Amino acid sequence: MRTHQAAALLATAVAVALTACSPAEITTKPDTKAGTPAVGTSSAAPTPPTQAATVGDTLTLKGNNDGEQLAVTIKKWVDPAQSDNEFMKPDDGKRWVSAQFELVNTGTAVYSDSPSNGTQVADDQGQQFQTTFAETKAGPAMTSAAKVAPGAKVLGWITYEVPKDSKIVKVQFTMNSGFASQTGEWTVK
Template structure:
């Protein structure tokens, strides 16, 4: 099974393995501030994605932080390095994996960590955007990795960062 040797990139059926067993994907990880170039499903779609910060726990803005869940906020920097306009929803494109193999999809819930990425981001070639994607997970969950893919998370090219950021 062919696979890219570039750190931080998973392809094809390796993606399924990463969701089922995050520990197996250790060789395909990025570190703090590492930029991973990702392609989408359409011609000219290319985005450089950088996971710049993780806030755990992140207090929900305007809400009582008590309860059985907690928020984890991840800050991404997106740069359109392709030839096509990037228009996508970053929150469903991001996933957090915990040490038990559970997968949590991002949302754009506001937290005190900082401004969220908009529900829809539109970037001309060369354009950039930066902001947080939030994950709601059980208080006892231990985050292990964050993943990001274009096309609302459905592209084959997936960026993968191990946590905690080092």
């Protein structure tokens, strides 16, 4: 009995130690463009932007491994998103919303992942919704097997199925299929 208790205690200690090594972080501060003052600033006194990232803004995110880094931009947002064929539709009482993501590998390692695994949306009540498999009229779907060399990019739409009456206000993206400690968050309308 004591062996099981000791093993459970050791497992808990290891889990706590691993979690403490990489605290979760939500990044909402948009990157600034070179030579352009940050939003809400003048060129005489550059200060960081105070607004949260929105559609069109880029967030630089790090992955779990050395050299993993992406500049992630939500290029467009469609609410509601329409099916591109007559056979696939949202379930009754639901609708689709879609975000077009551009992922630019700004790191030194190859980005290899299924980008949709690490993204979700949230409504104004705090409910969060995962991605769904859907092809929409918004445009081509994001690949499910991205392999992006340093300096290269991947572009595609990711779709979510949400209740018809939910007001979606946030989109989140996390590298490493959602397991990296840094998450980017954009406000949508």
